[in-house]
Amino acid sequence: MRAHVGDWIVVxxxxxxxxxxxxxxxxxxxxxxxxxxxxxxxxxxxxTVFFPGPEAHLEAEAEHAAHRHAFP
Structure with missing residues (x-):
C-alpha cells in the first residue's frame, strides 16, 4: 500500500x-x-498512527468526494 497525504483510508x-x-x-x-x-x-x-491491515484500502481524494456526494 502506497499513500499520499490527503488520501483517505477506509477500514x-x-x-x-x-x-x-x-x-x-x-x-x-x-x-x-x-x-x-x-x-x-x-x-x-x-x-492516530495507523498500520493498515487486510480490511483497509485507500481512496484518492476524488474518489472520496464522489462517495460523499453519492451517500450524504
Missing part, C-alpha cells in the same frame, strides 16, 4: 453490521508512501 467492518471507519492521511511514516500513516478519523476527529 471495512470486521463484523456484520460493524462500523466502517474513514480517515484522511495527514502525514506519511516513510517518503515512499508506505505505512505507518498519521490518520485523522472523521468519526471522532482524533489523529
Amino acid at each position: 471495512e467492518a470486521r463484523h456484520l453490521d460493524g462500523p466502517r471507519r474513514r480517515g484522511q492521511i495527514v502525514r506519511l511514516g516513510h517518503p515512499d508512501g508506505t505505512p505507518p500513516y498519521a490518520v485523522r478519523w472523521i468519526e471522532d476527529d482524533r489523529e
Whole structure:
C-alpha cells in the first residue's frame, strides 16, 4: 500500500453490521508512501498512527468526494 497525504483510508467492518471507519492521511511514516500513516478519523476527529491491515484500502481524494456526494 502506497499513500499520499490527503488520501483517505477506509477500514471495512470486521463484523456484520460493524462500523466502517474513514480517515484522511495527514502525514506519511516513510517518503515512499508506505505505512505507518498519521490518520485523522472523521468519526471522532482524533489523529492516530495507523498500520493498515487486510480490511483497509485507500481512496484518492476524488474518489472520496464522489462517495460523499453519492451517500450524504
